[in-house]
Amino acid sequence: MNTKQDLIKYWKENNICSDKIIKAFKKIKRENFIPKSLINEAYEDRPLSIGYNATISQPTTIIIMLQALELKKGDRILEIGTGSGYNAALIAELVKPGIVYSLEIIKELAKFAENNLKKANIKNIKIFNKDGSKGLKEYQPYNKIVFTAACKEIPYNLLDQLKENGISLAPVGLYQQKMLKLIKNKEGVEIQSLGDFLFVPLKQD
Numbered sequence: 001m002n003t004k005q006d007l008i009k010y011w012k013e014n015n016i017c018s019d020k021i022i023k024a025f026k027k028i029k030r031e032n033f034i035p036k037s038l039i040n041e042a043y044e045d046r047p048l049s050i051g052y053n054a055t056i057s058q059p060t061t062i063i064i065m066l067q068a069l070e071l072k073k074g075d076r077i078l079e080i081g082t083g084s085g086y087n088a089a090l091i092a093e094l095v096k097p098g099i100v101y102s103l104e105i106i107k108e109l110a111k112f113a114e115n116n117l118k119k120a121n122i123k124n125i126k127i128f129n130k131d132g133s134k135g136l137k138e139y140q141p142y143n144k145i146v147f148t149a150a151c152k153e154i155p156y157n158l159l160d161q162l163k164e165n166g167i168s169l170a171p172v173g174l175y176q177q178k179m180l181k182l183i184k185n186k187e188g189v190e191i192q193s194l195g196d197f198l199f200v201p202l203k204q205d
């Protein structure tokens with residue numbers, strides 16, 4: 001069985017993330033974001049089912065994504081795929097007093113996340129029970145946009161909602177995904193790949 005310390009040791013030895021991210025990981029308890037029956041598996045390095053065909057992502061995947069997002073205090077963030085709210089909670093801790101807007105298409109999961117965030121006493125996240133595939137125009141522009149569900153194609157359609165020099169991170173692909181980091185600049189978009197990952201699909205009309 002893995003412990004929190006095992007994960008931290010692995011990330012430090014492999015230079016996966018900054019100390020700032022490790023500090024946030026220590027503070028936000030993953031056990032607050034999973035069903036009670038899985039409490040003993042909270043720090044296993046794998047995704048865990050949260051029902052409705054959704055999962056709370058693998059800790060190492062989340063940490064790699066947090067690092068790639070280059071989060072800064074005061075950032076305004078859009079997350080698509082709230083799930084348990086755990087990833088949103090880590091982001092919120094890293095950007096506060098900035099705000100995370102998070103969209104979840106399944107009503108029961110949006111509620112589950114709300115409750116989890118209450119337990120964890122995190123206030124700078126606003127959850128909307130809504131299809132996120134078109135973003136959230138009301139609060140644009142965002143410093144960062146992150147998808148935690150797999151996009152069939154590169155989500156260029158949301159770049160309008162991103163600030164200049166903003167970053168969008170999305171797993172893209174049908175069965176297995178490449179994690180793509182899109183950096184919006186004056187000239188256009190720069191795309192980097194962080195490698196292969198597996199996510200539940202983004203539901204689209």
Ligand code: SAH
Pocket residue numbers: 054055056057080081082083084085086087088103104105106109130131132133148149200201202203204
């Ligand atoms: N970030 C989550 C894990 C998300 S799993 C966590 O930390 O726990 C992916 C989530 O995306 C699922 O909850 C799924 O219901 C949601 N989802 C899928 N398609 C969506 C869409 N079009 N808009 C918003 N949420 C969507």
